[in-house]
Amino acid sequence: MTLAPADAGQQQDGVRATVGVSGDGASLLRAQANRELKEGIKLKTPKFFKKLTASMNEIEEIIEEWQPEPLVPRMSKEKPAPSYNIVSGPPCHKITVNGKQCINFASFNFLGLLDNDRVKNQALQSLRKYGVGTCGPRGFYGTFDVHLELEDRLAKFMRTEEAIIYSYGFATIASAIPAYSKRGDIVFVDEAACFSIQKGLQASRSHIKYFRHNDMEDLERILKQQELEDQKNPRKARVTRRFIVVEGLYMNTGAICPLPELVKLKYKYKVRIFLEESLSFGVLGQHGRGVTEHFGVNIDDIDLISANMENSLASVGGFCCGRSFVIDHQRLSGQGYCFSASLPPMLASAAIEALNIMEEDQDIFRLLRDKCKLIHKELQGISGLKVVGESISPAFHLQLEQSSGSRESDVRILNRIVEYCMDRKIALTQAHYLEKEEKFLPPPSIRVVVTVEQTEEELEMAANLIKEAAQNILQ
Amino acid sequence: MNVGVAHSEVNPNTRIMNSRGIWLTYALGVGMLHIVLLSIPFFSVPVVWTLTNVIHNLVSKLDVRSRTRSQQTDRRAGRREGLLIVGSPMCLCFILQGMYVFLHAVKGTPFETPDQGKARLLTHWEQLDYGVQFTSSRKFFTISPIIIYFLASFYTKYDPTHCFINTASLLSVLIPKLPQLHGVRIFGINKY
Numbered sequence: 001m002t003l004a005p006a007d008a009g010q011q012q013d014g015v016r017a018t019v020g021v022s023g024d025g026a027s028l029l030r031a032q033a034n035r036e037l038k039e040g041i042k043l044k045t046p047k048f049f050k051k052l053t054a055s056m057n058e059i060e061e062i063i064e065e066w067q068p069e070p071l072v073p074r075m076s077k078e079k080p081a082p083s084y085n086i087v088s089g090p091p092c093h094k095i096t097v098n099g100k101q102c103i104n105f106a107s108f109n110f111l112g113l114l115d116n117d118r119v120k121n122q123a124l125q126s127l128r129k130y131g132v133g134t135c136g137p138r139g140f141y142g143t144f145d146v147h148l149e150l151e152d153r154l155a156k157f158m159r160t161e162e163a164i165i166y167s168y169g170f171a172t173i174a175s176a177i178p179a180y181s182k183r184g185d186i187v188f189v190d191e192a193a194c195f196s197i198q199k200g201l202q203a204s205r206s207h208i209k210y211f212r213h214n215d216m217e218d219l220e221r222i223l224k225q226q227e228l229e230d231q232k233n234p235r236k237a238r239v240t241r242r243f244i245v246v247e248g249l250y251m252n253t254g255a256i257c258p259l260p261e262l263v264k265l266k267y268k269y270k271v272r273i274f275l276e277e278s279l280s281f282g283v284l285g286q287h288g289r290g291v292t293e294h295f296g297v298n299i300d301d302i303d304l305i306s307a308n309m310e311n312s313l314a315s316v317g318g319f320c321c322g323r324s325f326v327i328d329h330q331r332l333s334g335q336g337y338c339f340s341a342s343l344p345p346m347l348a349s350a351a352i353e354a355l356n357i358m359e360e361d362q363d364i365f366r367l368l369r370d371k372c373k374l375i376h377k378e379l380q381g382i383s384g385l386k387v388v389g390e391s392i393s394p395a396f397h398l399q400l401e402q403s404s405g406s407r408e409s410d411v412r413i414l415n416r417i418v419e420y421c422m423d424r425k426i427a428l429t430q431a432h433y434l435e436k437e438e439k440f441l442p443p444p445s446i447r448v449v450v451t452v453e454q455t456e457e458e459l460e461m462a463a464n465l466i467k468e469a470a471q472n473i474l475q
Numbered sequence: 476m477n478v479g480v481a482h483s484e485v486n487p488n489t490r491i492m493n494s495r496g497i498w499l500t501y502a503l504g505v506g507m508l509h510i511v512l513l514s515i516p517f518f519s520v521p522v523v524w525t526l527t528n529v530i531h532n533l534v535s536k537l538d539v540r541s542r543t544r545s546q547q548t549d550r551r552a553g554r555r556e557g558l559l560i561v562g563s564p565m566c567l568c569f570i571l572q573g574m575y576v577f578l579h580a581v582k583g584t585p586f587e588t589p590d591q592g593k594a595r596l597l598t599h600w601e602q603l604d605y606g607v608q609f610t611s612s613r614k615f616f617t618i619s620p621i622i623i624y625f626l627a628s629f630y631t632k633y634d635p636t637h638c639f640i641n642t643a644s645l646l647s648v649l650i651p652k653l654p655q656l657h658g659v660r661i662f663g664i665n666k667y
Contacts, residue, residue, distance in 0.1 A: 182592035205591040236667045333587060 027063060034060065085422075085429075090115055093453040095427050102427035103458050105448050110283055110394050111364055112453035113314035113354045126349035134342045138331075142342035150348045153355050154319050158289055159299055162328065163321035166336050167343040169308025172318030173276050174200035175336030176306050177245065179329060180272075181206045185241040186226060188219060188271065191440045192252045197245055197276060198439055203335075210439070213253060216261045219244070223269040242271040248280030248291035252431070252442045254389020254396040256284070259295045263302075272303040282312025283394055288358050288365045312358075315351035317343045364452050368394055371459060372450045378463035379448075384474035385466070388445065397431060397445035398466070400474075407435075410444045413473065418446060420469040426462045486588045488602045492612035505531055505623065521631035528627040528641050532571010532620060532648040571620055571644040578616070579651040580665065596667065601657055608654040620648050 034056060042049045088096045092115035095104040113119055126146065136142035147165055154163040166172040177200035181187055185206040189197065192213040201208050209226075211219040230237035244266065246257045259275075266273050277290040285293025290307070292299050299305075304326055308318035320327060320334075330337055358364075369392045376391040379398070389396025403410055411430065418428045431447040448466075450459070476482045476490035478497075484490050491497065509527045512518060518526060578600040588594065594602045604610045624645045631637040650656065660666040 178591060182595070184592065184595060203591075235663075239667045335589075 030063065031060065093451065097422060097427050100422065100425070102422060102425045103454065103462070104427050104451070105454075105462055106427050106429040107451075108279075108311040108395065108449055109314060109451050109453075110312045110368060110449070111314070111354075111358065112451050113312070113357060116314070116354070116357065118357065119314065119350050119353045122353040123346040123350040126346040130345040132346070133344050136342065137340060138337060138342045144342075144345050144348070146345045146348040146352065147342060150343075150352050150355075151319070153352055155321055157355055157359065158305065158321045160305070160321040161324040163319050164327050164330050164334065164337060165343055165348070166318045166320070166334070167316070167340050168336065169278070169310040169316065169318040170196045170199075171336035171340065172308055172320060173197055173245075173274075173278075173306045174203065175334045176304060176320050176330060177201060177243075177274065178204035178335065179333040180274075180304075180326075181241060181243055184239070185243070187243045187245055188222060189245040190214065190247070190250070190257070192250050192255075192442065193245065193247060194251045194276070194278075195434065195438065197247070198437075201245070213250075214255050214257060216258055216265070219262075220265060223265060223271070227269060242269070243274055244271050245274045245276065248275055248277040249284065249390075249393055249395070251279055251395065252397075254393040256280070256291060256294070256390050256393070259291055259297050259302075263297055266301070273301070274304045274306065275302050277305055277307040278311055278318075279393075279395055281307040282358060283365065283368060284392070285365065287362055288312070309351050313351050313354045315354060316347045317351075368450065368452045371452070371454065371456070372396075374456065375448070375450055375459045375463055378460060379466060382467050382470045384470045394450040395447060397442075397447055399443050399445040403443065407444060414444055414446050416473050417466070417469045420473065421462075421465050424465055426465050428466075485590045486584060486594055486602065487586075488584050488594065488599055489605050492603055492616070493610075498612075498615055501619070505619075521634065521637065524627040524630035525637045525641055528571055528620075528623050529644045530571070530573055531623055532574050532644045571623070571648045574616070574620060575648050575651075579648075582665065597658070598651075598665075600652060606657065608657070613652070617649065617652050620645055 038049070038053060038056070085097050088099070091104060091107040092109065093104055093112065095102055095107070107114070130144060130146070134142040134144065138147070151163045151165055154165075155161060166175065174196045177187070177197070181201075181204040183205045185204070186209060187201055187204070187206050188209050188211060189201060190213055191210050193201075209222050211222055226242070230240075244262065246262060248259075249256055257275075262273060265271070275291070280291045280294070282288045282290075284291050287293060289299075290305065291297075292302060292305070300323070302322070304320055304322045306318065306320045309315040310317070320330060332338065372394050373391050376387060376389075376396065379385075379387050382398075384401055385398045386401050387396060388399050398414075400410055400413065404413065414430050418430060421428050428446050428448060431442070431445050433441060435441055448462075454462075476484050476487060476493070477495045478487075478491065482490075505527065508530060509523065512523045512526045512530075513520070515523075579598050582598050583592075583595045584602075600613075600616075603613060624641055627641050628638060631641070
């Protein structure tokens with residue numbers, strides 16, 4: 001008995017659907033529910049029912065008019081989808097981009113260890129012994145003896161008490177900063193800090209204060225401001241932690257941070273220093289120990305050194321080193337350490353072998369710095385392009401001297417220079433950024449990377465080619 | 476959240492007082508404290524009830540000075556009414572002060588939380604149930620010092636000195652529980 005009315009109701013709905021009055025199935029059901037509700041209310045409270053039906057009709061209209069937003073926004077014609085240069089084979093000294101073989105001036109393979117036979121053999125042996133992945137975080141059967149050995153070797157190499165390994169270079173400093181700096185703490189950071197530092201700061205929920213790039217007076221100014229505020233509220237100051245986060249060699253500008261002045265400021269204003277050495281590890285210093293060796297600063301003065309092994313060590317992942325008291329804390333609070341699978345053992349073995357090579361052959365660091373100085377000198381004086389970076393920095397930028405007005409047209413001009421060079425067998429790249437996410441977006445630039453494997457002729461060829469490209473395209 | 480099970484609670488302090496068996500444990504704990512105090516031969520029964528009340532409300536907030544002061548009042552009271560009402564009113568105060576210290580004085584969590592220290596400046600009472608007022612565990616912890624107060628005032632035969640101390644101790648524990656005082660730090664005490 002009860003089926004017949006329901007059927008009739010559904011038949012009516014079916015008719016309405018074919019006519020096309022109501023929308024899809026959800027609004028059909030909603031309309032049905034509304035109707036039943038109305039009938040119920042009509043019986044009980046007629047006056048209220050009249051008011052209610054009016055508003056319910058309005059609601060129904062709004063529901064029927066609603067169109068969902070598209071999941072994927074429509075592409076505008078001006079900004080086509082990014083096209084990638086496809087690399088076949090290893091990105092070592094001679095790289096095959098889009099089918100053309102070029103000399104690699106774009107990968108961060110500073111010491112040429114990417115294609116090194118010893119490193120590759122060690123990795124293969126490790127692959128045969130352990131397999132490919134670890135299938136577990138460090139706390140969950142993901143700690144192998146190679147991890148412990150690599151941590152030990154890195155600690156000994158950097159002459160610190162302990163080191164800790166992360167499986168992803170970006171996540172290293174992005175996990176280290178929130179492990180120490182929490183809500184209510186203050187972090188003083190350089191404007192040109194790289195993206196992973198910015199994400200780490202965002203995750204830490206602390207108060208962030210930026211100072212101008214490499215400007216110690218600006219840093220001192222904001223430190224003094226903070227000191228005045230602390231004197232006004234000493235009880236609050238006693239519980240806030242203060243940190244300075246700097247990079248040894250900045251990826252966005254190729255500059256070196258003035259570490260001795262930073263250490264002086266550290267002791268004067270009682271702030272902790274976190275040093276990010278991704279580009280300077282294996283590059284600066286007599287033995288490649290980074291910017292602390294370069295300046296002769298005592299490594300115990302720096303509270304935490306973080307680096308990724310994806311540049312000089314030609315492996316994957318990152319490490320943090322420092323005092324045991326500091327590093328041990330990350331074993332439980334480093335989110336990237338506790339909750340990500342550990343580094344694949346073949347990459348850990350490759351890193352150990354790379355460290356062996358770095359310790360045996362100490363000349364490569366000086367050689368790399370000489371080559372950097374050479375190309376830096378050659379590239380001075382190009383009209384239209386200026387070299388941004390220290391003379392001993394192996395990764396420096398070429399920016400347009402005069403911007404053409406909009407970032408997009410600058411990017412297109414630099415792209416033409418890059419394509420010109422790639423057609424003539426020099427592989428360059430532009431520095432890409434997530435433009436909407438960066439706090440202080442650097443101007444568009446071509447990032448040139450110098451490696452130990454490049455010969456002086458190749459360096460000179462590259463310099464001449466860039467000059468030619470600048471002349472043809474920018475004039 | 477039940478203690479000892481896997482949970483996704485970012486700050487376990489918020490849910491611990493809703494755990495299975497915690498109210499019973501709490502009541503039994505207060506009972507144990509009372510039995511321990513009863514077994515000390517120097518204190519009489521009224522005294523012991525006062526003791527239970529006070530210790531419950533304040534634990535370790537007492538420093539050495541006040542302890543010696545309490546011994547003096549002991550002796551005076553003992554001379555006045557024999558050995559019936561001996562023992563410091565601090566006893567009951569003691570119990571209540573335990574609650575004060577752990578719920579209203581100590582801030583933050585004894586463990587690290589993945590929310591980057593959101594509750595660092597909040598006392599445990601303010602953290603309970605994420606700040607939602609009038610939940611069942613909040614009601615339980617508001618009512619329990621009142622029950623102990625009733626028992627204490629009955630057993631001390633409504634003696635004025637004991638009554639004064641017990642009432643003061645009860646107020647010190649009830650007033651911070653008011654929803655109007657959520658997050659309020661009077662005179663900036665205990666702010667950071």
